[in-house]
Structure formats: structure tokens, C-alpha cells
Amino acid sequence: MCLAVRRVTPEPVPSRAQQHMVRMRDGVRLATDVYGADQGAAPAPTILARLPYDKNSRYAFFDKIADRFTARGYVVVVQDVRGKFRSQGRTLGWTGEVDDGYDTLEWITHQPWSDGIVGMFGDSYYGFTQWSAVSSQHPALRAIVPRVTSTTNAPGIATYDSGSGRQPLWLEGTTYQAQVWTDNDIHEFDVDLTRRPIIAAYEEAFTAIGKRSAGFDLIVGGIPLDPYNGPHPYDARPIPVLHCVGWFDNLGIAHMRDYTELARRPGWAAVQYLIADTIDHENYFLEDAPATPETDHLAGDAALERMLDSYTGPAIEFFDVFLKGVAHPDSLPRVRWKLGHEGWRTAATWPLPEATATELYLADPVAATGTVPGGKLAPRPDDTSEAAEWRYDPDDLVPSAAADTFMQLRDHVDERRTLDRDDVLVFTGPASDGPLDLAGPVRAVLHVESTAPTFDVFVRLLDLAPDGTARLIVRGCVQADRPGEVDIALGHTGYRVRPGHRLALMIAGSDFPNHLPNSGSLESPWLTTAPKASLQKLRTGTAHPSRLCLTVLPESGE
Structure with missing residues (x-):
């Protein structure tokens, strides 16, 4: 067909x-x-x-x-x-x-x-x-x-560069190259990203068009421009x-x-x-x-x-x-x-001089493997070291926050079902008595390791409403190839967490279809026909202070 x-x-x-x-x-x-x-x-x-x-x-x-x-x-x-x-x-x-x-x-x-x-x-x-x-x-x-x-x-430059190393490949950007940068026209087509190898879905499109995208080939070949x-x-x-x-x-x-x-x-x-x-x-x-x-x-x-x-x-x-x-x-x-x-x-300036850095530490990681509320976002780390594991399953990938992140807010998806998956970790803070105003950069500093030689870490900070709906505030990601600390930029924001709402931090090993699934091995993720599952571990506590770093405004008294 x-x-x-x-x-x-x-x-x-x-x-x-x-x-x-x-x-x-x-x-x-x-x-x-x-x-x-x-x-x-x-x-x-x-x-x-x-x-x-x-x-x-x-x-x-x-x-x-x-x-x-x-x-x-x-x-x-x-x-x-x-x-x-x-x-x-x-x-x-x-x-x-x-x-x-x-x-x-x-x-x-x-x-x-x-x-x-x-x-x-x-x-x-x-x-x-x-x-x-x-x-x-x-x-x-x-x-x-x-x-x-x-x-x-x-092409070849990571859009989501957080300053912490290599990034998972942004698959939306690759599809953009294939559709927009093949010839003078734009070619709109649906890419079956469940195919293996994934590159076959794009090759089918180029065959139908009768031409290739040079920009796409640069990305797949890892050739910087x-x-x-x-x-x-x-x-x-x-x-x-x-x-x-x-x-x-x-x-x-x-x-x-x-x-x-x-x-x-x-x-x-x-x-x-x-x-x-x-x-x-x-x-x-x-x-x-x-x-x-x-x-x-x-x-x-x-x-x-x-x-x-x-x-x-x-x-x-x-x-x-x-x-x-x-x-x-x-x-x-x-x-x-x-x-x-x-x-x-x-x-007069950004970040705002009156804003302060606030750190919330990931605590009770064992509970983070369960459903919401999961683990805790606490004002200080646990005295004892603890750990939680989450799996990466290439046959059951964690869904992206939006199918098309160019239009993230058009549907403004409720992510509660994603938070409750058994292959993600979730940590929540207490419900706010008054407004919590985020104003500046947000980062996640995590101590992680994996059974795979290369693994991806995706982080989302969400607004968890009293009715259970969860909607994105900021997100970020990194690709690692060794155990240790990763510092993930989640971007800047200006966002009021309203009274009764709470922050929820989600950690996952995939983000599909926005990002190319990891091969779980040293094989190219574009060419693999059998990506491998892996097990990731997050460590917490004073020896491994995994934490969410926020920039917040003083309480307004509203």
C-alpha cells in the first residue's frame, strides 16, 4: 500500500x-x-x-x-x-x-x-x-x-541542549526536515513510527515523493551543520x-x-x-x-x-x-x-532580583513507583540513602505530553494517566495554601544509572489540580552513558501554582513520539530492529541529593 x-x-x-x-x-x-x-x-x-x-x-x-x-x-x-x-x-x-x-x-x-x-x-x-x-x-x-x-x-545541534551533555534525538524535528526540506514544496504525510527499523517509515515517504531530504540525512548520519x-x-x-x-x-x-x-x-x-x-x-x-x-x-x-x-x-x-x-x-x-x-x-532584568532559588528534594522513592501522589518533594533530603527503579520498555513507550509539541497548548492534555503508569517515577509536593509563583529557571538534578550502555532521562514538571488533572509546566531531557549525576534544564517559566494545587515531578525513560526511542544498546536507534529493554535506578538521600531546583517569588499574601 x-x-x-x-x-x-x-x-x-x-x-x-x-x-x-x-x-x-x-x-x-x-x-x-x-x-x-x-x-x-x-x-x-x-x-x-x-x-x-x-x-x-x-x-x-x-x-x-x-x-x-x-x-x-x-x-x-x-x-x-x-x-x-x-x-x-x-x-x-x-x-x-x-x-x-x-x-x-x-x-x-x-x-x-x-x-x-x-x-x-x-x-x-x-x-x-x-x-x-x-x-x-x-x-x-x-x-x-x-x-x-x-x-x-x-541539524546536528540539539535544540534541547541543557548544558549537561548529549540529548535524546528530537524526532519531531526530524519529521519536520523530511516534510519541509525535501524540495520547494512541503510534503505532508503520516509517519508510522512503530515500524522497525524506524528509518524505514521515512524511506517509504521519500520513495513516494521521489526525492530525499538532505537535512534528514544529516540528522540520521549524525553530521553537524x-x-x-x-x-x-x-x-x-x-x-x-x-x-x-x-x-x-x-x-x-x-x-x-x-x-x-x-x-x-x-x-x-x-x-x-x-x-x-x-x-x-x-x-x-x-x-x-x-x-x-x-x-x-x-x-x-x-x-x-x-x-x-x-x-x-x-x-x-x-x-x-x-x-x-x-x-x-x-x-x-x-x-x-x-x-x-x-x-x-x-x-528591569530577568531573572528577577527578588526571586529566590528553592530546592525540593526527592524523597520516599519507593512510593514513587506507584500511583499519584507517589514519592515526596521535600524541603530537605532524607538522611538515609534510598533508591527506586523504573523500566524502559521499547514495546511500551511512555507517551509524550502532546502528540505535536509545536501546539502544546491547543489540546493541553491531562497527563494523570501517564503519571500513574508503572514505568515512571512521580514525586509530588504538598497542596499549596496560597499561590506559589514560579519565575525563572527550573532544573532537575538527578542521580541515575542504568543496566544499558546508553539511556535517556525525561523529566516533566506538572501542575496537579485538586480534581486530579495534571498539566505540563516545563520539561527537559538528557541522554547518559554512565552512572552519576545529571543536571537537566527544564527551561524558564512564569507560572502561578494556584491554592490547592501541587507540583508533580515525573521521571521516565522515553517520550514517544516526540523523541527517538533509545536502542538500549550501542546499535543505532535508527537502524535497530530489536531495541533492548533496560532498568534505570534513581538514588536519593544526603549522599545522592536528587532534587528539583526552582526559582520562586516571595509570597504575595494574596
């Missing part, structure tokens, strides 16, 4: 856009739409976006974005990157973006509608193209607004940056690493701004989760219009300051962040 593949081709260019085929230095021409370049109008600042998704599609909604920017006096330029949709060239993401970004900026500055000042805007990959343009150091680029993205999400042929953005000429971060974004760990690193660097620190919202990668909000037909912006036009106000508003305000100079930079708060279930707040 042949795999069904749906090919997504370019939508028509909107009537109010003018398409140009802009020549790059090697002769390749990139399809570029221009909005708001009315003849006879005075030259104006330009907002540039360069993306691999059809710039004319309902998914990218750039016609609606352009309306909001042009109404404020900006020209908007939207470009299909090399090898995608209407553009020419080889289809291989994360290559050529530095030079193509420079050449596009240069083309803009020579147009009669340009005043020579450019800002860049956009999500995900078109946040990465902004960092590539920063690397190019073109003098026309004066400010960027990267949203839910990072400088380091190229250096995306910058200029300086790394951290080492480039500083320009103002408005980081738009999602607390529930699947690139959130990497994005906050960019922000915190640049906030420490001379030159860059003075021009870093942060907006952190309770959104996932596709801009669903915690306050609307789970989404309804009235709040699902990918399905309804009214919901999209409402979402776009918060999506573009901060960027317009930022560009008005740094491209037009209509107000002093000090008029913008350095940090705007949303406390989940509570609302927006402002600050």
Missing part, C-alpha cells in the same frame, strides 16, 4: 503585493513580495521576513501581518528562502542564510521606497534567518524581533533585539539561552529586551487552553485577527523606537513577562 502524501504548493501572490525575483551573489533568484511600496510615497523603513513556509499561505498569514506594519508607515518585504516555494536554489535549510540575508538587505537599500533602515521579524526558522542576517553584519539592519526561535536549531559562515551572532555587531519567548514553546530552552547569554555580553546587554508570554510555538495561549473553535487561530479567521494584535503589537512598538526614533529606548520596559494564570508584569 502506497503512503499518502499531500503536496503543499505556493498560494497566489496577494494582489496588494509586488513580487520580485531578487538576484543573490551566485545568480540564484529568490521570490520576494513587497507590501506598501506605493509610488510617490516618501522612502520609509522596511520590515523584512525570510521564511521557508509559503509566504502567501493562510498558515504564514503575511498579508495580514503586512497590513498591520504598512498601516504604521513601514514597507514590508517577505521572501521565500533559497530552495523553497517560488525561490530558486538547492533545498537545504540552515545554509546560505548569512549571504542571502546580506544580499537581500543590500537589494532593499537600493530601492526607491527604502530609506536604508531595516528591521527583521518572525518566528522559528524566520527567527533564525534574523540571526543569520546579524551574522552578516550588514549596516542597514538596525533591530530584530526573533520569536520562539534560537541561534542553534540547525555549521550554519554561520560569518561570526556567530553572539560575536557580531550588537543591534537591539526584542526576544519574544513562549513559556510553553518547544524551542524555549534554547531561546532563553540566547537571551541570558547576550544579556551578559558587553555591547549586547544594553540592547536586549524580553517579552515572555504563556504561549507555545504556534501561538496558542495558556488562558485559552485547550483551544475552542472560537480561540483556534489556525482554524478561524476571527481568532486569527485577535491573535495577530498581540503577535505584531510589541514588534511595531519596538520598531517605532529603534527604526523611526519616535520615542527614547528607555520608554520600553526591559522585561515584560506573563505569570501564568495571573497576568502581565514588567521588570
